[in-house]
Amino acid sequence: MTAPNVNTLWAETLVSELAAGGVDAVCLSPGSRSTPLTIAFAEHPDIEVFSHLDERSAAFFALGRARRTGEPTPLVCTSGTAAANYHPAVIEANQSGVPLLLLTADRPPELIDSGANQTVDQEKLYGDAVRWYRDMPEPEAEPRKVRMLRTTAARALAESTGNDPGPVHLNCRFRKPLEPTSVPEDDPAGVPADWADGDSAAEIGRDGPFVTTSEGVGAPDEQTVRRVQDALEAAERGLIVAGPADQGLSADSLERLAAATGFPVLADPLSDLRFGPHVDRLDVPVCGGYDSYLGSDGVDQWDDPDVVVRFGASPTSKPLRHYLRDADCQQFLVDPAGGWSEAEFTATDLLVADPDATADALAGETLGGVAASWQEQFIRAEQTHWDTVAETASETYWEGGVLADVTALAPDPATLFISNSMPIRDMDRFGGPRDADLTVLGNRGASGIDGITSTALGAGSATTDPLVLVTGDLAYYHDMNGLLALGRCAVDATVVLLNNDGGGIFHMLPIEDHPTFENQFRTPHGLDFEPTEALYSLEFERVADRRQFRERFGDSVRSDGTQVIEVRFDAGDSHAVRDRLAEQVEKALADD
Numbered sequence: 001m002t003a004p005n006v007n008t009l010w011a012e013t014l015v016s017e018l019a020a021g022g023v024d025a026v027c028l029s030p031g032s033r034s035t036p037l038t039i040a041f042a043e044h045p046d047i048e049v050f051s052h053l054d055e056r057s058a059a060f061f062a063l064g065r066a067r068r069t070g071e072p073t074p075l076v077c078t079s080g081t082a083a084a085n086y087h088p089a090v091i092e093a094n095q096s097g098v099p100l101l102l103l104t105a106d107r108p109p110e111l112i113d114s115g116a117n118q119t120v121d122q123e124k125l126y127g128d129a130v131r132w133y134r135d136m137p138e139p140e141a142e143p144r145k146v147r148m149l150r151t152t153a154a155r156a157l158a159e160s161t162g163n164d165p166g167p168v169h170l171n172c173r174f175r176k177p178l179e180p181t182s183v184p185e186d187d188p189a190g191v192p193a194d195w196a197d198g199d200s201a202a203e204i205g206r207d208g209p210f211v212t213t214s215e216g217v218g219a220p221d222e223q224t225v226r227r228v229q230d231a232l233e234a235a236e237r238g239l240i241v242a243g244p245a246d247q248g249l250s251a252d253s254l255e256r257l258a259a260a261t262g263f264p265v266l267a268d269p270l271s272d273l274r275f276g277p278h279v280d281r282l283d284v285p286v287c288g289g290y291d292s293y294l295g296s297d298g299v300d301q302w303d304d305p306d307v308v309v310r311f312g313a314s315p316t317s318k319p320l321r322h323y324l325r326d327a328d329c330q331q332f333l334v335d336p337a338g339g340w341s342e343a344e345f346t347a348t349d350l351l352v353a354d355p356d357a358t359a360d361a362l363a364g365e366t367l368g369g370v371a372a373s374w375q376e377q378f379i380r381a382e383q384t385h386w387d388t389v390a391e392t393a394s395e396t397y398w399e400g401g402v403l404a405d406v407t408a409l410a411p412d413p414a415t416l417f418i419s420n421s422m423p424i425r426d427m428d429r430f431g432g433p434r435d436a437d438l439t440v441l442g443n444r445g446a447s448g449i450d451g452i453t454s455t456a457l458g459a460g461s462a463t464t465d466p467l468v469l470v471t472g473d474l475a476y477y478h479d480m481n482g483l484l485a486l487g488r489c490a491v492d493a494t495v496v497l498l499n500n501d502g503g504g505i506f507h508m509l510p511i512e513d514h515p516t517f518e519n520q521f522r523t524p525h526g527l528d529f530e531p532t533e534a535l536y537s538l539e540f541e542r543v544a545d546r547r548q549f550r551e552r553f554g555d556s557v558r559s560d561g562t563q564v565i566e567v568r569f570d571a572g573d574s575h576a577v578r579d580r581l582a583e584q585v586e587k588a589l590a591d592d
């Protein structure tokens, strides 16, 4: 490799190694100190560039791509506060186990704490929120250092995508000249023609990645499998609970486990198991209405489960979490990352193992014994819940009704990104299980309402599926900058904007009765979002009722371009409908 100066050599080497490791896209943001990396990425023939003006949005966009693909999309920014703007997405990626690769440009070490312009302390900037951090040495045309650089690229990808995926941060120091200008060979910034001196591994790398890594957890050992099988075999009232997981238990393995056990499946909308062909194929119920009936008094008459097998993170549904908390029984939590993400502290056994391999091993033999009445209970409760939702939606429209419609009308396949606050809760409660390939994503690691639009558009950029984003008004406002990616990154979306003029969720809290509620919690803003149409090359439409919404939504998911469909609600009215619906379900179950 010949390069006009060491920075170019260094950056081209790093980028070519990342490409050899499978990287095919990057999110770049403008700045000077990152020039060597920006040019190396932009000029690489196999790398697609997503250019973002705002680093905060860039990082969430990369997060969205990684959520959809399981692979990191590197991020490049300049020095200073640019790097700090990655932080919210780093926190979310850390807490939800999503790969990110942060390449922050920095000054040479002697300029730190010297008052040099745009220079801040970037050492371990993201603290413990990254799986691996490396303060890169200054570029040098020296074989051992360049082999280190190639190894570092391979390691960064491996650390980010391993058993416990998450963010990796490489702080990359460059000294001028940053541009690909030629420097005399004998200058410290120059690259002597014979720098590699026959070390082809350093000079051109290898045929494929510099270091091929294999990492993975398999099934639990035989003894553990036997022990779990015994517990499942003995159970009359078992449950399979699938919590949020971007790359969790597959439908095929769930199908085998469900067939072997006969246990009902409680599938979080973010588990990837609430939707898909298995929903109709399984002999056991795939339940999605539990957020309504598990909280009801009617269910108090149910027996507790006597064993639970759990996959993924803690469920979105609070009634389900409490139901599991109050169930005095053995609860097996399968988590390949061994993350102990268990905020109710109810698991009795943690299996650090691959979800599919575990389910397949457990399903190796039939573990019959489940009581027919146990299954019937869930079938009946589901029926009651979904009938009540359909009835309510035909009479009145509320925020949850939109989620029910979005779920029912989404094309097959589709990628749905659901914002935090009420939208994800309504998706959980009103998004009915369906025989359709719907990939439902959300940012539930830290549950921020920032970066929602960017994450959704990032996910959309990584798939040919139609993309649907359902967002609240505060979340839409928070990441308005993210809308710029529609044009700059060529992503189309159907954006459903549930505008209840503030944070509708706060009505659910006792603070609702405090005099500060309106101005400091609900925070009505009165913003008219229609001008986002002109700013961000999208079509903005406000619809008045359910019929209009269903019509416009159907048109939008079938057409090109981006449509924002705004539906306005009174948050208090929507809560009243949720409460009424819950009472109806409870009454129907109690009367049964």
Ligand SMILES: Cc1ncc(C[n+]2csc(CCOP(=O)(O)OP(=O)(O)O)c2C)c(N)n1
Residues within 6 Å of the ligand: 419, 420, 421, 422, 423, 447, 448, 449, 450, 471, 472, 473, 474, 475, 476, 500, 502, 503, 504, 505, 506, 571
């Ligand atoms: C970055 C961030 N700031 C503040 C919060 C606290 N918070 C949780 S929900 C919410 C209101 C969200 O409003 P909106 O997006 O309109 O949804 P709605 O509550 O109306 O359903 C706020 C401010 C948060 N989760 N993340």
Ligand SMILES: [Mg+2]
Residues within 6 Å of the ligand: 472, 473, 474, 498, 499, 500, 501, 502, 503, 504
């Ligand atoms: Mg709102």
